[in-house]
Structures are given as C-alpha cells and as structure tokens.
C-alpha cells in the first residue's frame with residue numbers, strides 16, 4: 618500500500634513536471650494558478666514521507682545504504698534542476714537544458730529504484 622502511494626506520487630510528480638515545463642515554454646498563464654503552485658509541493662511531500670516510511674519498513678537508510686544515498690541525493694539534484702528549469706533560468710535555451718537534465722535525473726532515480734543499485738546504468 619505505502620509502496621503503491623510512493624510510486625503513484627512519483628508518477629504524478631514527473632507528470633506535473635512535464636506539464637509545467639510545457640506551460641513555461643508556451644508562456645502560459647497556467648503557471649500563475651494557485652493550484653499549480655501548491656499541488657506539486659503537496660504531492661512531493663507525500664512522495665518523500667512514503668520514502669521515509671518505506672526506508673524504515675525495509676530498515677535501509679540514506680547515508681547507510683549506497684542505493685538509498687544515491688536516490689536521496691539524486692532527488693535533491695532533480696528538485697534543484699527543476700527549480701532552474703521552471704523558475705530561475707531566464708533564457709529559454711537554459712530552461713530547456715535544465716529541463717532535460719531534470720528528466721535524465723528522474724530516469725536515473727527510477728533506475729536506482731528498480732535495480733536497488735546506484736550504478737545500474739554501467
């Protein structure tokens with residue numbers, strides 16, 4: 618059940634990110650809507666809370682077990698890249714660059730999740 622919520626919020630997180638990236642590139646006024654500012658944060662909080670519960674359930678933790686350290690750090694990098702893609706970067710080419718890098722980072726996290734190893738791509 619917890620894992621299902623974790624995976625669902627991960628899917629919602631990337632879906633909302635793609636949608637917001639699309640709106641930013643279009644210069645859409647959707648980005649100013651209140652729910653667009655709030656819902657992603659609520660969802661990502663649930664994603665993180667379920668991550669902590671899952672870690673406690675399987676008794677493996679970031680900074681103890683390498684794959685969870687990788688996942689945790691990669692999540693922080695994904696959040697920062699996302700912030701630059703959606704808000705901070707001013708030029709459109711930089712927004713696109715950060716957007717693509719955030720997608721690469723998200724794919725890496727999914728790879729870590731499915732393989733339970735940090736170097737799954739090797």
Ligand code: HEM
Nearest residue numbers: 624627668669671672675679685688689692726727730731
């Ligand atoms: C964007 C961020 C994340 C995504 C996309 C994601 C994705 C997933 C997926 C797909 C699974 C199911 C894997 C499987 O059963 O084969 C999973 C499980 C899990 N995730 Fe995440 N996750 C994210 C963030 C995190 C973070 C930050 C942590 C903790 C540091 C974490 C801890 C766990 C744990 C402990 C499991 C359970 C593994 C098990 O049952 O053996 N996740 N995650």
